[in-house]
Amino acid sequence: KAGVTQTPRYLIKTRGQQVTLSCSPISGHRSVSWYQQTPGQGLQFLFEYFSETQRNKGNFPGRFSGRQFSNSRSEMNVSTLELGDSALYLCASSLLTGGSYNEQFFGPGTRLTVL
Amino acid sequence: AQKVTQAQTEISVVEKEDVTLDCVYETRDTTYYLFWYKQPPSGELVFLIRRNSFDEQNEISGRYSWNFQKSTSSFNFTITASQVVDSAVYFCALSEALRVSNYQLIWGAGTKLIIKP
Numbered sequence: 001k002a003g004v005t006q007t008p009r010y011l012i013k014t015r016g017q018q019v020t021l022s023c024s025p026i027s028g029h030r031s032v033s034w035y036q037q038t039p040g041q042g043l044q045f046l047f048e049y050f051s052e053t054q055r056n057k058g059n060f061p062g063r064f065s066g067r068q069f070s071n072s073r074s075e076m077n078v079s080t081l082e083l084g085d086s087a088l089y090l091c092a093s094s095l096l097t098g099g100s101y102n103e104q105f106f107g108p109g110t111r112l113t114v115l
Numbered sequence: 116a117q118k119v120t121q122a123q124t125e126i127s128v129v130e131k132e133d134v135t136l137d138c139v140y141e142t143r144d145t146t147y148y149l150f151w152y153k154q155p156p157s158g159e160l161v162f163l164i165r166r167n168s169f170d171e172q173n174e175i176s177g178r179y180s181w182n183f184q185k186s187t188s189s190f191n192f193t194i195t196a197s198q199v200v201d202s203a204v205y206f207c208a209l210s211e212a213l214r215v216s217n218y219q220l221i222w223g224a225g226t227k228l229i230i231k232p
Binding site for chain 1: 141150152157158159160162165206208214220221222223224225
């Protein structure tokens with residue numbers, strides 16, 4: 001079974017630009033979560049999608065947005081990039097059945113550098 | 116408020132030594148989950164263990180063991196006979212939400228473990 005895939009793996013952008021990151025969850029997984037990891041702030045939850053609906057959102061500005069498609073693939077978008085947006089962006093998928101907790105499986109991440 | 120504290124920023128030991136990574140958590144919920152993840156230099160987070168708040172039994176998996184103590188709100192991780200391949204950043208995390216519609220992980224800052232040959 002293929003794992004969580006994220007594209008691109010590396011990205012370099014300049015301030016003010018926008019960027020779209022993609023995540024393909026494990027087949028059959030309907031929940032996708034996004035995290036930002038920086039040396040200063042550590043791992044921070046961005047948002048979670050389930051069945052094309054955003055169910056939970058972390059404390060990030062509106063420049064950070066996302067969506068999920070009917071095939072569970074997800075994209076996140078960051079507009080008007082700032083230097084502080086340089087980070088490793090991790091996507092995680094989960095099966096989420098029956099109401100009990102299901103572990104999250106993480107992708108390799110997209111490393112975004114903003115110049 | 117929920118919080119996970121990993122006070123050890125970096126630990127360096129010589130191969131074959133035992134090492135314990137500390138994790139202290141705060142939550143007001145009576146039902147919650149605790150996790151440990153490993154992040155090798157490649158960047159991908161690897162799930163190690165999940166423990167729910169009703170199960171305080173210690174767990175052993177090969178050279179890895181976990182000690183969960185609700186009385187001290189701690190969930191410590193021990194690697195016995197460490198190996199160079201254990202070098203990574205280890206994260207402890209907390210999840211409070213039980214409802215399917217709402218969950219997220221609260222992460223500790225991570226402990227960088229360096230195993231010297």
